[in-house]
Amino acid sequence: MENCRLTSWADAYDTKTSTQQAIIEENIVFSKHSSSRDIHDLVAQAAGCSKYCALTMKDTNGAHVSMSPTMPCNTPSTPYKVHITQPTSNQGDSEVLTQLMSHVADQFSKAFKVEEMRSEISTRLSALERKLEIEGLKAVEIEKCKKDISEIKDQIWTAQKKFVDFNRMSSLSDERKICLKRDIPAYPKYTLSDETIDYLKQPTFDIWHWEPNEMLSLLEHMYHELDLVKEFNMNPITLKRWLLCVQENYRNNPFHNFRHCFCVTQMMYGMVHLCKLWEYMTSEEIGILLTASVCHDLDHPGYNNTYQINARTELAIRYNDISPLENHHCAVAFQILSNPETNIFSNVDKDTFKRVRAGITQLILATDMARHSEIIDSFKSKLAGKFDFKNKEQLDTLKMVLIKCCDISNEVRPMEVSEPWVDCLLEEYFNQSDREKMEGLPVAPFMDRDKVTKPTAQIGFIKFVLIPMFETVSKLFPKIDATMVEPLRTARDRYEGMKEQTAAPPPQPKTENTKKDGE
Numbered sequence: 001m002e003n004c005r006l007t008s009w010a011d012a013y014d015t016k017t018s019t020q021q022a023i024i025e026e027n028i029v030f031s032k033h034s035s036s037r038d039i040h041d042l043v044a045q046a047a048g049c050s051k052y053c054a055l056t057m058k059d060t061n062g063a064h065v066s067m068s069p070t071m072p073c074n075t076p077s078t079p080y081k082v083h084i085t086q087p088t089s090n091q092g093d094s095e096v097l098t099q100l101m102s103h104v105a106d107q108f109s110k111a112f113k114v115e116e117m118r119s120e121i122s123t124r125l126s127a128l129e130r131k132l133e134i135e136g137l138k139a140v141e142i143e144k145c146k147k148d149i150s151e152i153k154d155q156i157w158t159a160q161k162k163f164v165d166f167n168r169m170s171s172l173s174d175e176r177k178i179c180l181k182r183d184i185p186a187y188p189k190y191t192l193s194d195e196t197i198d199y200l201k202q203p204t205f206d207i208w209h210w211e212p213n214e215m216l217s218l219l220e221h222m223y224h225e226l227d228l229v230k231e232f233n234m235n236p237i238t239l240k241r242w243l244l245c246v247q248e249n250y251r252n253n254p255f256h257n258f259r260h261c262f263c264v265t266q267m268m269y270g271m272v273h274l275c276k277l278w279e280y281m282t283s284e285e286i287g288i289l290l291t292a293s294v295c296h297d298l299d300h301p302g303y304n305n306t307y308q309i310n311a312r313t314e315l316a317i318r319y320n321d322i323s324p325l326e327n328h329h330c331a332v333a334f335q336i337l338s339n340p341e342t343n344i345f346s347n348v349d350k351d352t353f354k355r356v357r358a359g360i361t362q363l364i365l366a367t368d369m370a371r372h373s374e375i376i377d378s379f380k381s382k383l384a385g386k387f388d389f390k391n392k393e394q395l396d397t398l399k400m401v402l403i404k405c406c407d408i409s410n411e412v413r414p415m416e417v418s419e420p421w422v423d424c425l426l427e428e429y430f431n432q433s434d435r436e437k438m439e440g441l442p443v444a445p446f447m448d449r450d451k452v453t454k455p456t457a458q459i460g461f462i463k464f465v466l467i468p469m470f471e472t473v474s475k476l477f478p479k480i481d482a483t484m485v486e487p488l489r490t491a492r493d494r495y496e497g498m499k500e501q502t503a504a505p506p507p508q509p510k511t512e513n514t515k516k517d518g519e
């Protein structure tokens, strides 16, 4: 590097200067790369004054020479004269001081700014840290919730395996369920008063008034009273055992329980009497109607077909998503009848049993509300001409409509009897929708506890399903209008009043598409 500088100095110019006061001659050497300020300072140094003095330089002719690397070369005979015009030494100091002060101020200001920025950054950083901490906690909580849910699911699954939950497993392999847990001696005999016997034929019958054993006695009475025991040559003890076994195979659901079975059968019994059905059909057919009513919801798990299908339960898989519940109720019914001890049809000939089996199966399968329109439309088309009770197909359609009417007939009953059923149904619906939410399955609005109310649940169903269906049947049996359709109109008006009072949200009409299973 030294060599380079020397080379560089070789290109330097010699300049002779002189000061005004001393007229001393000095040689200065500068590089052509020097700045004008460097040359100025060098001249000041040669002149023996402060570099802050104002210097002017003139040639021998008195012309001003600019102090710059490109100033012309001179010779010992033509020296430049340097004039120190303002030799005030303080000025340089104050300039230095000013510069220093300004520099210090500048540094202070920068320091303050840096401090300000540092505090702002630190505030933002700690806010970010807090946010990160909260988000982190949230993430931890979410993870914990997910883990809890998965554990609960596992527990439910294990419990289901232990206690045979038929939402997952079918009962057909579980023979224990079909066997009687108690025998006839545990089933006391009740003597029914004449008043009760008459009352039992009315749709106004208070179905809440009776204990399970009393309901068994009332059902038993219906079979005797309609002469079905004689018609099918039933052993009266077998009838008792069969009823007991049926009762044991209804679950304690809020809605689809043994009392619902009793309700539907009692309404069927009432309709047999109201419409004097024995004038239009055989005892065998009345026996099919009554027995299908008794068995129509056997072993109902409390979750409808939509759930079965969406959750891909054992039942849905077994029945290929086609009316899984109704197929199951029917299969359990015939499982019970396959045991000679509980087979009320054990004394009938093969052909009769075949007809009875086909008839009961057809009626239980007809209770799937997914088939509502299909069945009602078929019935209406048969009513359009002259209805022929002798025609098997026409009579079968009528029987299907009759069991459908009985299955969803709660609103035909007096308010005190019907209203508690709505709470039971909603409880069962809410159980289902809660489970669907937990399992990430679709939830029907009419089952959602956040969307449905008692009046909204009933108004649409009464207006669009019940009244049209009962009105259609009343064309064949006019007595139905006063006894069954009129109470439905009253119930509709009552719920509409209730809706106005509670200023509930708009009703969710229930159609055959939203109510998949029978009530």
Ligand SMILES: [Zn+2]
Pocket: 260, 264, 296, 297, 367, 407, 518, 519
């Ligand atoms: Zn039902």
